[in-house]
Amino acid sequence: LWDGHAQRAGEIKVGDIVKFTEAYSSLGLFGFPEIHLGRRGDLRINPPGEELPRVEEKEVSALLPRAKIGEIEGGRARVEIRGTVTRIFHRRPLFDVCPNCGTSLGTVDTSLLCEQCGKVVSPEHRAVLSFLLDDGTGSVRVVLFGMVAERLFGMSANQILRKLKETPDLAEFYGGFGFLGKEFIIAGVVRQDKYSNQLELRGYEIKIPDAKGEVKHLLESIKERTTKVEEERV
Numbered sequence: 001l002w003d004g005h006a007q008r009a010g011e012i013k014v015g016d017i018v019k020f021t022e023a024y025s026s027l028g029l030f031g032f033p034e035i036h037l038g039r040r041g042d043l044r045i046n047p048p049g050e051e052l053p054r055v056e057e058k059e060v061s062a063l064l065p066r067a068k069i070g071e072i073e074g075g076r077a078r079v080e081i082r083g084t085v086t087r088i089f090h091r092r093p094l095f096d097v098c099p100n101c102g103t104s105l106g107t108v109d110t111s112l113l114c115e116q117c118g119k120v121v122s123p124e125h126r127a128v129l130s131f132l133l134d135d136g137t138g139s140v141r142v143v144l145f146g147m148v149a150e151r152l153f154g155m156s157a158n159q160i161l162r163k164l165k166e167t168p169d170l171a172e173f174y175g176g177f178g179f180l181g182k183e184f185i186i187a188g189v190v191r192q193d194k195y196s197n198q199l200e201l202r203g204y205e206i207k208i209p210d211a212k213g214e215v216k217h218l219l220e221s222i223k224e225r226t227t228k229v230e231e232e233r234v
């Protein structure tokens with residue numbers, strides 16, 4: 001959900017019917033389909049007259065398997081990684097998309113022709129941030145898009161644009177955020193880039209390590225190990 005729709009996310013409960021109009025779909029970087037609702041779209045929660053067959057409610061575990069970077073093998077996996085930022089890639093922190101179909105329009109701030117829609121559109125800005133995360137066993141290139149990136153910047157895409165205009169030098173721009181050396185826990189999908197052989201993590205959620213959460217993780221992993229040992233004994 002983008003723009004004003006994002007603020008309504010808290011109104012949606014498990015079991016609600018949601019109806020999107022003028023939404024667009026795109027193939028996410030890791031091959032999962034995504035549905036986006038932008039400025040022009042409409043979101044209705046439990047619209048009258050709409051019925052859907054009952055579905056099974058799934059408990060989504062908040063705890064993803066914590067992975068050690070050095071132990072990740074090829075293929076795709078949903079993981080959580082804890083590490084330290086060792087390098088920021090000084091790419092432009094914004095790219096533009098067509099507000100109608102979501103097609104990426106590149107990185108120019110003026111009105112552009114969307115080839116998909118066949119007309120000139122006024123682009124929407126999306127934030128992007130990428131850096132190298134190291135956990136002592138290896139390093140992974142992290143890429144954050146949209147609201148996940150905005151959360152880490154602590155700014156909306158439009159605020160990022162204003163700051164970028166004040167500080168066009170990218171080294172100076174990124175320096176102002178102090179990301180280097182910070183420790184984060186990032187949940188997302190990891191995969192190995194075929195060409196560069198570099199591991200890449202597309203982050204969906206970012207947490208700053210806290211003692212309570214870490215203890216919970218530790219207990220979970222001990223429990224898991226104990227169960228495994230018991231299974232082996234049988």
Ligand SMILES: [Zn+2]
Binds near residue numbers: 098101117118121
């Ligand atoms: Zn378009």
